[in-house]
Amino acid sequence: MKALLTLAMLAVGMGLSAPAMAISPEEVMADPRLEQRARDISKQLRCLVCQNQSIDDSDAPLAQDLRREVRLQLRYGMSDEAIFDHLRAKFGDYVLLKPPVTPATYALWGLPVALVLIGGLAFVMTRRNTAPPTTSTPTTAPPTTSSPIADMPPQDALKDDMGGAPPPAVIWGSMAIVLAVSLGLYALLGRPELTAQPLAERQDQILAAKQQQAKDNAKNTERLNSARAAADANPSSVEAQLTYAMVAAQAGAYGDERQGIARALELTDRDPSIVALMAEAISRDSGGMVTLPARKLVAETLAKKPAEPRALYLSGLAAYQDEDFPKAITIWQGLLAALAEDDPLSPVLARNIRSAAESGGLPLSDELERVLMAAETTPDEQAAMITAMVEGLEERLANTPDDPEGWSRLIQSRQVLNDEDGLMRAAFGAAAALREDASAQVRALTITLERNTGRQYLAEAADVLARLRMINPDSLELLFFDGHFAVLQGQNDRAIDQWSRFLDALPEDAPIRDDMIAQINALKQQD
Amino acid sequence: MTRQRLMFFIPAAVFLAFLVMASVALYGTITGSRSPDQVPQSVLIGRPAPDLPEHALSDELAKTLAQFRGQPVLVNFMASWCIPCRAEIPALDVLAEDVVVIGVAYKDKAADTRAFLADYGNPYQAVWMDDDGRAGIRWGIYGVPESFLIDKHGRIVLRHAGPVFKSVITDVITPALDQLK
DSSP states (O other), X not given: OHHHHHHHHHHHHHHHHSOOOSSOGGGSOSSHHHHHHHHHHHHTBBOTTXXXXXXXXXXXXXXXXXXXXXXXXXXXTOOHHHHHHHHHHHHOGGGBSSOOOOGGGHHHHHHHHHHHHHHHHHHHHHHHHTSOSSSOOOSSOOGGGOSHHHXXXXXXXXXXXXXXXXXXXXXXXXXXXXXXXXXXXHHHHOOTTOOOOOGGGGHHHHHHHHHHHHHHHHHHHHHHHHHHHHHXXXXXXXXXXXXXXXXXXXXXXXXXXXXXXXXXXXHHTSOHHHHHHHHHHHHHHTTTOOOHHXXXXXXXXXXXXXXXXXXXXXXXXXXXXXXXXXXXXXXXXXXXXXXXXXXXXXXXXXXXHHHHHHHHTOOOOHHHHHHHHHHHSOHHHHHHHHHHHHHHHHHHHHHOOOOHXXXXXXXXXXXXXXXXXXXXXXXXXXXXXXXXXXXXXXXHHHHHHHHTOGGGGHXXXXXXXXXXXXXXTTOHHHHHHHHHHHHHTTOHHHHHHHHHHHHHHSOTTOTTHHHHHHHHHHHHHHO | OHHHHHHHHHHHHHHHHHHHHHXXXXXXXXXXXXXXXXOOOOTTTTSBOOOOOSEESSSTTOOOTGGGTTSOEEEEEEXXXXXHHHHTXXXXXXXXXXXXXXXXXETOOHHHHHHHHHHHOOOOSEEEEETXXXXXXXXXXXXXXXXXXXXXXXXXXXXXXXXXXXXXXXXXXXHHHHXXX
């Protein structure tokens, strides 16, 4: 019983693996003579889509149609020649597996004949040439020696043949050329990074992925059902409809997605942004193609809201799909400039712009290149890049401190990175390095004020104040900061003194006057 | 001696010539200028357009080639099951502003063709149904999409195998149309 089952399974397996029968039973003609002719004609006709199969062999739909056409013509009583001509008039000589002799095929038909002739000639010439050159016997040998054996070239002649072999340089040279060409081809076409990934070794991985997918599907379906229920329960809530559409899109249920958006469209009287959502949903449903109906919706959106990002994205994509790459780049570039830096669409746009430039063979300007690079990196990556750059700069300034511009950049970068310790280090470093520069001193002090870090850096600030006093003992800044640090150290008298002098030196209409007066009064009251 | 040298160099030269030919072909394949999928030139060029199928998708879409005699027409063989046919619809829509575009749904079901036109748009003034592919044989098509440009006398002037993209319009169809003027 078991053996029988095995046999049956084997038979089924063989049936599956055997080449599919090209001719199906319903095609066969009732008249065996006509059927034979149909088969003979079919053997001489090319299956145009499989190129080197006859329509008698091929299972392609076009071959099937052609077989039916041949049988139809036979039924009409046409001759074989007429049928060939009929098809040649539609498909050209290419439909005939045996090409006719025409000027275009002279070379094809003539070459084999020519090769046989050349070969024969060469053979005759060698025979003559290998006639024994060592003996003085003339080539027209007397009849007595014309036995087949005597016609064989003598041993010396054979040796001479070997001597006629090409010099080693030619052999080595040819081998080198073949090797170089092979290596060149490998460099051009080779894909060493594509290693074998046998399925058998990845069974666990595949199984796990399948299970994960099944789980995801179940979860998506559940979410979709509850979103649909919510949308049905709140037919007048635009938000519920849009949530339904979004969940449907995530679950790959594009019909549901469109339904949800359609309801939202009705509720909002065709809000342009929702029209754009619909255009996107239609494109998604068409495998990412911006179809004509989607384009109409995009145009509708942009007519009412020219900066709608989704519609702009899709119109760029439509231009891209039309192979109008400059237009696609212009649209996407404009959109990229309008987006916030950390918008998740930015890296997508950057990639698309690159791809459009590549497809259209268009160069990217340096400016655009910089914009794309910035868009392609995430905020974290950007921070990491800046940190690395800043650390390099800090190291460089430690070695060559006389670089005001370098210090300014370092301070700015530290401010961007919001690194307080680094910022204070940079500010005081700059003040110490540029000891003749009053503005560097003032900058350091200003930063302590802005960051409210004066108390932690009293010693450094004292150095800076001392330097500022050396450079310009009468400066307003010196008076102000001297007072400020006096307050921080609890020296209120000194602070009142310095700030009063500061107040006297201030112009009458300075906006901070009132503030200063209030602070001085506050100090006086503390005493 | 020299003869024997010759006996080595002739086959070597023949082999080298073969290598050069193969390299040229390979180079063409790599760069895309030579494709084994390229379809030979249609023999119908310069000949009167063959008959369209007998049935149209609907009565409004049953316009014949004869009705457009006197102006250029593009006959586009397509099918709802054909993916590249979806991609060419926007370009055909643009082309339809200058030229009458007639669709022939090749081996397609009417319901599927209708759904296809609803989903992807309808640039066609007429849509005929080639259910059994016989019109396809009359026109000598290899597959879909394939398009034929017909002049005002009803003669085929151009055949394009593969989807009509905008680049095909600018590079191939517009020059052919200009020549017709």
